[in-house]
Amino acid sequence: MSFQNPVFIPGPTNIPERLRKACDMSTIDHRSPLFGQILSPAREGVRKVLKSDNAEVFIFPSTGTGGWETALTNTLSDGQKVLAARHGMFSQRWIDMCQRLGLDVQVVETPWGEGVPVDRYEEILSADTNHEIKAVLATHNETATGVTSDIAAVRRALDAAGHPAMLLVDGVSSIASMDFRFDAWGVDVAVTGSQKGFMLPAGLAILGFSPKALEASRSAGLRRVFFDVQSMHESYAKNAYPYTPAFGLLNGLNEACRMMLDEGLENVFSRHNRIAEGVRAAANAWGLDLCARSPELYSDTVTAICTPRGFNSTDIVTHAADAYGVAFGVGLGEVAGRVFRINHLGSMTDVMALCGIATAEMCMVDLGLDISLGSGVAAAQEYYRMHRNSSGA
Template sequence: MSSPNPVFIPGPTNIPERLRRAVDVPTHDHRASDFPAFLAALLEGLKAVFQTTRGEIVVFPSSGTGGWEAAVTNTLSPGDRVLAARHGMFSHRWIDLCRRHRLDVQVIEAPWGESVPLDAYAEALAADREHRIKAVLVTHNETATGVRSDVAAVRRTLDDAGHPALLFVDGVSSIGAMDFRMDDWGVDLAVTGSQKGLMLPTGLAIVGVSTKARAAMETAGCPRCYFDMRDMLGTTAGGGYPYTPPVPLLYGLREAVAMLEEEGLDAVFARHRRIAEGVRRAVAAWGLPLCARRPEIGSDSVTAIMVPEGHDADALVRHAYDRYGVSFGGGLGDVAGTLFRIGHLGQMTDVMALSGLATAEMAMADLGYPVTLGSGVAAAQAWYRETAAEAATAPAPAATAAA
């Protein structure tokens, strides 16, 4: 039997009933006369989510990783140099993907728990007088460590250096949950997936494409076929797909965009900040450190919590699921076994967050952690009560809208 409990992993996220109904549709002909109008409205709605008026949107049947691959292969050629920081599992995986496509990756190693090292980026760009670096990679929200990087600051670094490199952003666990401004931040390629802030099942990679990135496609030499953006952009401009699209997921995506519009993006971002702050206050009450090394870089979509020495975070995650039927995220890569993650993005309210915090406390108490039952919940409750009046004046959150 499927558990009725919410999940607290940073994706796939909880699916609102409204979206479950939206994807539960009979087969619809993607070559029918009404499909072009449907697709055009969907793509326009997604532009608002990416906060772009100048860019274009491509929706691939894929996970976010397919969006990464599309961004790389459509704009770069084997041997091209890209600049990237390795500071978490997902920045690491993007580096690995680039290397498999025979790109020359200039890697800046940074501590896991830190954001993109701006000074090191600035130094690398200033030293690249021949402009061999063709793209700069930024993981906006490093899901493995609960760390947010300053994309706008990376853009300023590029501009200050007078460097023409493309700016690629992994927004898989941020877009639709945290403020992301494609145009204002000068992002050339932005990638997200359907299963995070958009609250849908996994299956769609959504990529924002700037005019500059579109031009780069004409000379890019990496092989691509299924992920060829020129095919996609050329076909979707006429209201179609170059191959069979997952129409039910597209219906769900249209409804997800509508839910974000109804709540309002500013309210969506404020809700995530408020819930995240309550979780952080709970962690402080437990006396446990965050993986994020500085408060100002803490993520609003996932909190990564270091466990005390002598405890196995993976065992805690397993125990919470086996005993209480609740899923938390485990540690990945360099932080495996040392932390667990509480995802709080997408369909999430303070009441839901409190249930996750209470379950985490029970699981830690069961395993002998030095945590007092109720301490973290009480700290989060105090914050949510303090900010409840402000939250009540905002539009209904996604969970309410789904009812």
């Protein structure tokens, strides 16, 4: 691999120099007032990115997986019932965590390439007249398949059923890159991590809790120590942590939020959509299908591209690394060997995306696929020319 080339994996993502410098700071006393000058703006910045006025933001030294565990252990008790759909590797992993924590998971099996089955959710919730289901899980952006689900529709399903279950959302590969409306969608817990849309190294689990979820944390029976939001909540009142914080990453998070808010959140989302459309135009020019089964499901942060039957898509990823020093994402789980993934998440521009498209194209030609060299690049170039941002971002 070459450190000079951008990565095209769906996390960790490329780190802007401005954020690398923000993370690279001298040791400070995390019990001093100086730490509060980092912590408070970082939490407020995340709240703005979530488009929330009332979310309680928690930031743990961890990753998105630690965020999942925080969401579950602070809102639920042993044996309680949750509703979840299995439609990709990351929704599957969240289900596995629920089961290992002793929760009773009602799993809705859904084809990979499709989103959260909202209609089926509404049927199940309407039938649950005793309100045994305590939480509904939804993966906003399934990173393995390049599928984005409609979280607002999940909230409408809960409301239509008159069901009080909490809505827990995995926004690991969507938050800070795609529109996410914590308050408007009635989300109770949102989970993300530092290494995706926030453009930082891995190391922070970032969560938003609604007042309802925070209240649930006072009586939730699942055991937690490190990931206890009540301990964190009490420490935040003193601009402190219950243990040693990752203050360099928190300083980077504060700066990342500034960068996005300076660009304007709607501009951030528009940039991701534009870059994604260029990648999708390239795939279409190559004559290759996407794993996502319909346009309304297309992700603006990662595109999973299907290769012809009988061809091992992992060969593209391996060849790209060996021959060109570029990283793409392999297929995972049920789509292993059938798709390769191009990330367009976080610190990414049209020009950077063209580098990835060109490299993928060279790899496919090298490996004997019936691809015309330059076809995908030209399709993406045309899209970017016609939809360019005057700022050049």
